[in-house]
Amino acid sequence: MAESTNMRLRLPLLCIILEVILIILFGTLVEYNDDTHAKLWNENRTDSATRNDHENEFYYRYPSFQDVHVMIFVGFGFLMTFLQRYGFSSVGFNFLIAAFSLQWATLMQGFFHGLHHGKIHVGVTSMINADFCTGSVLISFGAVLGKTSPVQLLVMAIFEVTLFAVNEFILLSILGVNDAGGSMTIHTFGAYFGLMVTRVLYRPNLDKSKHRNSSVYHSDLFAMIGTIYLWMFWPSFNSAITNYGDPQHRTAMNTYYSLAACTLATFAFSALVNPEGKLDMVHIQNAALAGGVAVGTAGEMMLTAFGSMIVGFLAGTISVLGYKYLTPVLESKLKIQDTCGIHNLHGMPGVLGAVVGAVTAALASPDVYGHGLQRVFADVETGKWNPQSRGGFQAISLAVTLGMALFGGLITGFILKLPIYGAPPDTHCFEDGLYWEVKTFQNNIENVQQTCDSL
Amino acid sequence: MAESTNMRLRLPLLCIILEVILIILFGTLVEYNDDTHAKLWNENRTDSATRNDHENEFYYRYPSFQDVHVMIFVGFGFLMTFLQRYGFSSVGFNFLIAAFSLQWATLMQGFFHGLHHGKIHVGVTSMINADFCTGSVLISFGAVLGKTSPVQLLVMAIFEVTLFAVNEFILLSILGVNDAGGSMTIHTFGAYFGLMVTRVLYRPNLDKSKHRNSSVYHSDLFAMIGTIYLWMFWPSFNSAITNYGDPQHRTAMNTYYSLAACTLATFAFSALVNPEGKLDMVHIQNAALAGGVAVGTAGEMMLTAFGSMIVGFLAGTISVLGYKYLTPVLESKLKIQDTCGIHNLHGMPGVLGAVVGAVTAALASPDVYGHGLQRVFADVETGKWNPQSRGGFQAISLAVTLGMALFGGLITGFILKLPIYGAPPDTHCFEDGLYWEVKTFQNNIENVQQTCDSL
């Protein structure tokens, strides 16, 4: 067994080959954009028509980028440390596949979103978009958490990032829909992709690792670090790439209210579904975030605080109920082993968010938006826009996303099933010791005893 | 006993009713303000007199808002995880009552701070103010930590937020005083309100839970996460709602220096009051923050780095001495059981901050402030201003705040004493197991053993 999961050649080889390919592609394809290039930004500096430095997109987007960055690396990373013996892998593999994905996403998204004379232009907006795409991969990681080798995860990321970029291109560039916070592109896509992957990788004997597939007291506290950071910075996530000014401001605020309402729903239903009325950390850690997912599309629209709170409350409710009643059924009936319950946090709330987005778009009118209309719905001025068709396109986008995710997950799942990646055996899932140097419990006890004795 | 603390109906019912009321009130009363509304922000966009997007208040305040948000949810939440068996409740109940309070505060503050044709206008500034009010509730939470049910905490929040808004209205709108960082409105109010509540809820037999009312090694490290985040972001807290430009810049810097000096005082006196010269985590976790509290009023004034450091040094000193010598007396003589020692971190430093604010305001002169005077002291131009009266009003505000806090805490305390909220029995205070699904220690040991054996 030790042999089959040995990463000594597999992981270095894959990492080095991938990074070398990335470096070569960046060298041939990637250029600074106008706001990061010394020459281009300062082109007219001696003229009267000079741009002021405060107009550089850096100052509009960089604080949001950093908040998103924290969600990707601390939020997702620590959220998954709830498992008692999988903290190193949760934070560590999250770190690895995120670092890879953001580079690969820069290329894939740049390729699809418009080359400039054959070159990809990069700046803070492309950095945010790359982090977004990475988020989608990390959502899928949540479904297969504990049951995959780092090599499998990197391979999954290669395919998922690519398909994410294709789907995003269809939605944003071809269908021209709105999805600033990614209810569809990020959450729905990431969730159903991951669920399909874990379905294909179904392990009938996963029970052998059951005793490790749960939390201990301190691991739940580490996970709360992830939860709280995701919760706090979600307003930045949804608003990070909206238009400047009122849309960015409004999106952040709508998300803030949606999450607050969602949190009350989560506590309410977590206590309600427990016979003794006790709260379940799994719900608090996850369902309280569903409100951010569910306003990912409509958040930039004139959803109002009122609307946001209703959406958030609904999202929290279905998420808790999903954890309690749906997840066990998915596992027993559909053979979907969803370690983190991403269907409840990203799947259903993502679909809800897509529906809310379609309805809100269909109800948009110049009466409400005034001159701000074209700043939210980009193609208003081109004349091809009317609210109803817009709502229809939003709905079509959801269907496209679900199709792409399920199909992509299916293919990727079968690729990941090849017995060459050093996947953990059923008896050693959810266990850091396979891929990390970990001191044994006995070691630790002895160390502590020795320390005590010497005092 | 299990019966009396069962939250199965109480908590869901209260959460759902509160959230439904909030949603209805938001639906009828709350509107986007000029900077978040698509129509209003873009009204003149086709005219020559167009506003630039960078003038949207979002770009002046949102980074500060996010820092404040981190303080409220991570700072306060993790600061209280120092108890060995109360980490879930500390972070979790903090999360719940903060999510409720920020919604309720938006309504209460909006109601008192000026309706616009009967409507409350919301944007990033109202979000910061709501977080501030929430901070006050969380300070009070610190006094009753471990001895209250989540239902009690929500009921406390209902009353405290309301009274906070009234007190804030009296101070800022009627008396017209300065308190940008809330030495009075937030810290003094929250502290004395909470102390009065815990006085009314006095438990003569709390000793039965004494063995749980302390930290273990790792819980102290979790608490340090809270401490450090509060410490780092306090400059953002105090400067979040000052005027743009020099006041915001100056406030952040004054707070930075106050906290640095406070930290040295904290380490000095923590070692000094211990017979073996050993540092006490309780002091480091709490007293090192007193410097931020104590410049909450004067921080935006021309206090200078020099003045800030003196104030910070004093605040750290009285805070450590308070923990060492005053807290035991408060408990034994006045029957005030103050779990987190909020009197030392928020009470005394808050009063110190109010006094420093009054003195600094009384010394303010056009010589020092130049044209910046009216940007710090709002009513200079109306002519009713002179430094001495200003100082007097600041001092009166402290008295008003103390009165409101003590009276409000008294009433609220008696309301919370009703035996209907599922409060924990004396034998089970400071224990997560009452309200949370927690694996027992035995469980954990067995799990870990099983894991080790299988390796």
Add this chain to the structure above:
Amino acid sequence: MAESTNMRLRLPLLCIILEVILIILFGTLVEYNDDTHAKLWNENRTDSATRNDHENEFYYRYPSFQDVHVMIFVGFGFLMTFLQRYGFSSVGFNFLIAAFSLQWATLMQGFFHGLHHGKIHVGVTSMINADFCTGSVLISFGAVLGKTSPVQLLVMAIFEVTLFAVNEFILLSILGVNDAGGSMTIHTFGAYFGLMVTRVLYRPNLDKSKHRNSSVYHSDLFAMIGTIYLWMFWPSFNSAITNYGDPQHRTAMNTYYSLAACTLATFAFSALVNPEGKLDMVHIQNAALAGGVAVGTAGEMMLTAFGSMIVGFLAGTISVLGYKYLTPVLESKLKIQDTCGIHNLHGMPGVLGAVVGAVTAALASPDVYGHGLQRVFADVETGKWNPQSRGGFQAISLAVTLGMALFGGLITGFILKLPIYGAPPDTHCFEDGLYWEVKTFQNNIENVQQTCDSL
């Protein structure tokens, strides 16, 4: 022994004397700068030539400052909590010496970087610079971690901050080189200073504390909090004090790509150097950050994403190899006991960064930079600039820095060797219990048992 490490008088005395001196010096020397002073900022406000508030440097630099602040207090503090019994000291002493150093650095840097009529002017830029200097001290702390008393650390900080300011003055003001992210001034200086100090403080019998000089499972997770925050915010660190506009934007992006590539190299080589292909937490926690260090000088230049990724990949590689093969040799042959392996994280990558900076500067041309040239290389317009001489000056700066660091560390090491600071005995290194009130393991077990029994 208890006697000799007793801090009861030593620590309070030193802290109070230092803070009193700081307060006096601040009172006599420090003034608000133009952007923080109420009068100066608003001087022309009534004129037509009024400055807009958004031009206040606060809005360009404060978000970066807060990210840097997080790196200093959470990043460095928690990174060092990996030791099983030294978490309080890691976070706590980091907190203490950082709070002191940033005040002392404000004075020293202000003194060397240009007095204004005998006064030091402070604002957000001086706050960032003070945090940078503090970072250097914390790097050195990493070398002596676990083997020094807090008094020793404060004394080290006094000398190191002073020499840092001198070295920075020589590099930036006399030689006029670039080093915005501090590959030389911060990392190389801090690393070699610390290595020399720990060399002088060599303990031949440190083996007696060997059992405590390692991590346990949860301490490694706490350390990952530090790692991830350093990693995420490094783009802010390197860009915090570059010029506004394209340089700040470009620096952040270059650093982002360097770190991403570095992370893949770290995972690759960590698995490769382990016989079983298992990843080592020490590598992930540290080497993954080397990419940020290595673009500290060249990050603001037109290094391109391509160049940044190559540099990051190299940095991660040499860092892992350093931990694996060089650190043991440094200890056995050169008697350098480097607790955190700062030579691998800051030393070698810092030198690499200096060399990359020299080469990139030597290759800089107006063709590439256009009018942006003088915004990166300050003295272009004065005519004394040509790329080759610039590259030469950068290289000379590295030599100066190494000389200053080694010489300064030597002197400081001998000063710290005096037997008056309460240093821990060889048998009690890496142990919080010497300087902190810590419950014993036995205590904890009893507490937990009692808790369980009572349920």
